[in-house]
Amino acid sequence: MKKQRQLLAAILAGTMLAAAVTGCGGGNDAADTPADTETPVEETGEATADEAQDAPEAEEPETGAAAPVEKKGELMMATTTSTADTGLLDYLAPIFLEQTGWELKWDAVGTGEALKMGENGDVDIVLVHAKASEEEFVANGFGVERFQVMYNDFVVIGPTEPIAATDDIESVFQTIQDDQLTFVSRGDDSGTDKKEKGIWKKLEIDPSQNPNYLESGQGMGATITMADEKKAYCLTDRGTWLKMKNDADVELQMDIVCEGAPDLLNQYGIIAVNPEKYPEVNNEAANTMIEWICSPEVQDLIANYGVDQYGEALFTPNANE
């Protein structure tokens, strides 16, 4: 009995050691084939909503000259990391409170998780960017109606060698594929990730054939950092890129190699969670928010947001188009 146990122990220890050394018998390289499982889910992220921009022009003359409105309550929003990371909500929330009396609170997660929170009735309103998933959200009765608010755009960043700056997204992605250049994908089914996968698909390129195509499964900031470390290319929204370039401790040795292509636009939509499904949601505040953010004055605020800090606007409002 004792002998048997010793033998077993030796075998087990040997197996463990072998597993440790070889990494489970080559299981590592076997699975780089991301099929397009289209879960209606997006965007993860690094939710560091620092960047509290004070609102210098908070005194809007438009609100009927009334004194600050009495505080009515809270509006809970689920939104994507990009709106929080860029500081846009930090900028808009105090103005919203002052003009309408509703205090805006938000949880910055991925588009997928944000919509999930809406589906569970955990929030009153969602502000996200993945049109197809949003329309599905409304069609399934979780949301009342989708309103477009603004758009920003995506850029491809990376080392300027061997790809020179261009506005031809097709040539960039084709070169990455043909020369097997390192490309870091979000790989988290986020809005940004879906955008990237959509472009590959449109160009009929299967990026999983490229051994240097990596999936980080992390937020935008972490993915950019990884791409910088690996001298790789990646697709990012412009806001996160500008902020990282400005604020990161370690200077990024990368630049925009592709921008301006129509495929790279990113539309944001706002949807109130359906009060018929969840009576406890704050539909009054949600409707106030939608009306407010689509109003010309607030659209102007959005158009000018970030200009003084980054030298260019981060979002382009288009609620009234």
Add this chain to the structure above:
Amino acid sequence: MQFMKNLLDTFFSDVGVFDAICVTLQLAFSATLISSVLGIFLGLLLERARFPGKRIVIRINRTLMGVPPVVIGLVVYMLVMRRGPLGRLNMLFTIRGMILAQVLIITPIICGMTYTSLLSKAPAIRTFAKTMGASPAQTQWLVVKELKNELYFAVVTGFGRSISEVGAVMLVGGNIKGHTRTMTTTISLLKSQGIFTEGLTLGVLLLVMAFIIQSLADFFQKGDKTDENY
């Protein structure tokens, strides 16, 4: 292997669960092995050595036993990043880098637990060994043998810490699918995608694996009293 992989792929979305399990095991066994050797050695040394400032060293050790993994992750990240002091070793976003981070997290735990158990029991064993006329080397060996249970517990604790850790492996490993994605970082990713049920399932799977490994270890530990230290 292929069968297991296909089986897991039918249950989970496309996040590379099979590879994640392999990486987790590889990481946990490697990190625990290295940390155990280092930690037990340092623990023995610390108990034997007499030097000024020893109390401070012990206090630092106790503090490090509770160091947040994410802090170690950040430190290791800054060490091994391309423009960091160890950038040439190319360890960022590799399993080697993750092992390094976990060794730094687990070694103080094993060292501290080794030291504490030695402190209460070693003197008596030494006295005994001396009266039996054992040489210093024999004495030390006897101490280790007699404290087998305590050391085993320290190693198991280290293993548990390794398999459950997410902060450091996320930062240093980068959660790259098929390469440095572990079970815990997969769970984190699934949560961020809103796929809660799969994350929970994977969490249960992780616990079941830990339970099986624990049971095996217990079995051998009880069954063989002579020279099975792990």
